[in-house]
Amino acid sequence: MTDLRQTPAIPTGRSRRPRGRPLLYTSYAQDMALLDTPAKRVWTLVLIVLAFLLSAVLQDRSLEVLAGAYALAIGAIGLNLVAGYAGQISLGHAFFVAIGAYTAAALSGPPDGRNLGFGLTEIWIWLPAAGLVAAAAGVLVAPLAARLRGLYLAVVTLGLVFLGEHVFKEWDHLTGGPGVGRQAAVPELFGTRLDQDGLLGTREQSLYLVMLVLLIVFALAARNLARSRVGRAFAAIRDRDIAAEVIGVPLTRYKVLAFGASSFYAGIAGGLLYTITGFVEPGSFSLLLSVQFIAMVLIGGVATVSGSIMGALFIVLIQPLTRSLPALVPVISSDTTATPNVFQVETVLYGLLIILFLVFEPRGLYGIWIRVRTYWKSWPFSY
Secondary structure (H helix, E strand, O other): OOOOOOOOOOOOOOOOOOOOOOOOOOOHHHHOOOOOOHHHHHHHHHHHHHHHHHHHHOOHHHHHHHHHHHHHHHHHHHHHHHHHHOOOOOOOHHHHHHHHHHHHHHHHOOOOOOOOOOOOOEHHHHHHHHHHHHHHHHHHHHHHHHHOOHHHHHHHHHHHHHHHHHHHHHOHHHHOOOOOOEEOOOOEEOOEEOOOOEOOEOHHHHHHHHHHHHHHHHHHHHHHHHOOHHHHHHHHHHHOHHHHHHOOOOHHHHHHHHHHHHHHHHHHHHHHHHHHHOEEOHHHOOHHHHHHHHHHHHHHOOOOHHHHHHHHHHHHHOHHHHHHOOOOOOOOOOOOOOOOOHHHHHHHHHHHHHHHHHHHOOOHHHHHHHHHHHHHHHOOOOO
């Protein structure tokens, strides 16, 4: 006797899932989607809308702090590309940030000024140029990455920071010299200054919105790069470079690409960061800045774009605490009246935070978020 009941057919479309099985992917493209679940799409949209609404709610000082955090987040994403996704340890991120900052400042500076300038104040000119010049410097350094690894590569990139400090302090015509500095890049779009009161609101509101839009653009670009063929090659090199080379991944090509992409993001961050303060000084690009970016990546989460953003926000938002600590923390010295300065406290605090996160939560803030999300998804059986 024929059974008239029929088994429901499983949809074969590339974007549909079987009903009742929301986590079952039926195609490779679905598994590699940018936002692969409805919850991710909804929450991402909510966070973006809230970020834009903050410009109308927060005070100007708070908006200026967040704008700086967004610019730093772009640089942290760049460091995560080379260190987190490609597994190449780099301590020279401050060097590439400096190249981007001074390229942008030189292009937008007045031609008849005290410092080198070309008068190209349009942001769509000097911002890509800052990234490209920094990327070119990264590509020049990258061949060393093909020959070195681990601690040796870290020491070489660390040397770039000290080399850059010396060059920028001595090149007065470009940088203005130590203690003097020069005007940062002028953000102007089609004749409208973005660092002044205008159509977008106050100066701080305008800069905040510009930094937010650029962060979204570069975060999406990095996420798409990570889930592409290039990103999978990065991951293969990071996990086992010899095995990756055996299966046909050209190590030199992708290591050079990783350093170039990371340096491009660092140059963009350098060009944007100092437009907020309007001033750039050679002493800003010390080892402390590189340590700051490393702390953002490790605290936020290695090999995650959202972790880089969370780490940047975390580091920037705790800086008011570091500004108040020097008077409270004693320093080991023969002088009982001595107190540490802000930079000493920040260095110690970043080192302590890196150690604590590596020991207790290696996946950083992103890992904490994953654990919280998993707990509530499996509640009441969260054990």
